[in-house]
Amino acid sequence: MNDITFQFIETNGITMHVASAGPKDGPLAVLLHGFPEFWYGWKNQIKPLADAGYHVVVPDQRGYNLSDKPVGIGHYVIDALRDDIIGLITHFSLEKAIVIGHDWGGAVAWHLASTRPQYVEKLIAVNIPHPAVMRKVTPFYPPQWKKSSYIAFFQLPEKPERRLSEDNYRVLDHAIGLSERPSLFSCEDVQKYKEAWGRKGALTAMLNWYRAIRIGGLGSAVPIAMPIPYRLIWGMNDRALSKKLAKETKRQIPNGELIFIDDASHWVNHEKPDIVNHLIHEYLQR
Template sequence: MSHQLPYGLEQYGIRLRRIATNGIHLNVAEAGDGPLVFLLHGFPECWASWGPQIKFLVDQGYRVVAPEMRGYGDSDAPEDITAYDTVELAADVIGLLDAYDQERGVIIGHDWGCIVAWHTAWLHPERIKGVGGLSVPWFGRGQTDTLSALKRQMGDNYFYIIDFQNAAAHEALNRDKGKSLEAILTGHFDLLGQKAGDQGLLERITMPARRPDYMPQDFLDYITSRYQRHGFEPVLNWYRNFERTWQRTADRDGHTITVPAMYLTGSKDWTNRYADSIGLDMHERCSDLRINEVIKAGHWLGQEEPELVNRKIAEFLALIGH
């Protein structure tokens, strides 16, 4: 069953095709003509989560490439859990640059797409002209892997990333994929204030009395269709490789991101509060940070405040001469 594209994207000549990269195939959405901009989605998202940005960039004369990332939609989903470490995810992006004959590319990510974008710029700086991140900052490699650090910081409290290490997490999300997606994308969840208990993520989410306008029904219908093939297990495997990624990147320890960078986050986003709580300074981690702003929005800032986010993306592209 085919679903109508959300956000009026039907009018933008979206082209979907599978592209070989890093030993797998990714399903990629393309639109427009002109300089290329690669948009990397996060969890639990799909290529169409970038709908407001795709329309804006095409109207501005850019060609947009928005892949369904490894494990998502109609992209390949390897069975091996270790196939989802962030070194491999970054290699997927480099393979896309090769497929589009881009010696140096511009990549912008949201949520987990941020983490992939940051890692790509960190591991392959010679291939990146500019990198942008929406929501999740670049934490650097750290003295230990992310999961171990979170376990130490959270103590006995519940934290979803720790919960996602268990098979029960993807099994619960798979029971009703549409409801799971709507809960995560539209519900309220105090990520940093959860006490220990038997409840999983879905039981801890409070649904709003009214669905927010920035998550229209046609989008929720479309994104639900993108999870029918693989479900949630492959995409939660991204969370199950923090230690492996940390081990594989030992040779980059101490290195900062040196390419031109942009970081935007929402004032109501838990990642912003978490970054403040640990005193994170993006300028220490990105030596050429051109834009670093907190805007009045939550986690889904590209959909919540599209005009402002689009304006900042355009500003960044102008700053790097793209």
């Protein structure tokens, strides 16, 4: 990780903390983390992409870690999250970017590619369906209701923050499996995550991504269409998102590929980094 540099970028009315690596004249690859991670969630992908010649840019997204945390759920609607990344892309390049997103970062990536495709060269999404597909399928697919029940809990004021912070962030730690999987996460990794979660206002800002769904309509104004070629990588054992959402994304948006990875969960980019890195590199080299 010694080759990574850090800076603060002004974009869309906020200051965003950004990690970057690789040659500055290489093709721009923007990696977007999800909940409850931060730029460090892509630690296994940054160096391989940089070594392959890409200019890798990995922000702490709005509300996370060292990036700004504006107060109020209205600042976390999907259009604002998208526009943060447009500002980032235009800061680093006069051309399009490769955009790779996991979880919520993938939702932002899908939304960007669907509504502002002029900024995206290729899209890779990891364990996240197209938001409009999720909106369309979930109400009619009971198995997903239980998987999504935590989202309803996150809508409550204050109580989720207390729950997530108690016992040294035990719930968030367990959600990723940080302390439980020392083969994947070192003590230093665990500490970095807990430092990010402990920053002033971070938990509320992170939860506001979910709370803003009710006013920003995750995918509500976006047709199920996507002009950008994509690859969807999916860990088969995702406890939060059904495989049906992945299959429906591929069925309803046919100009892409869906690849399932066995013996992997929602956190496939941590669990199977060699496979994920190969699938990313192979797709981008076409």
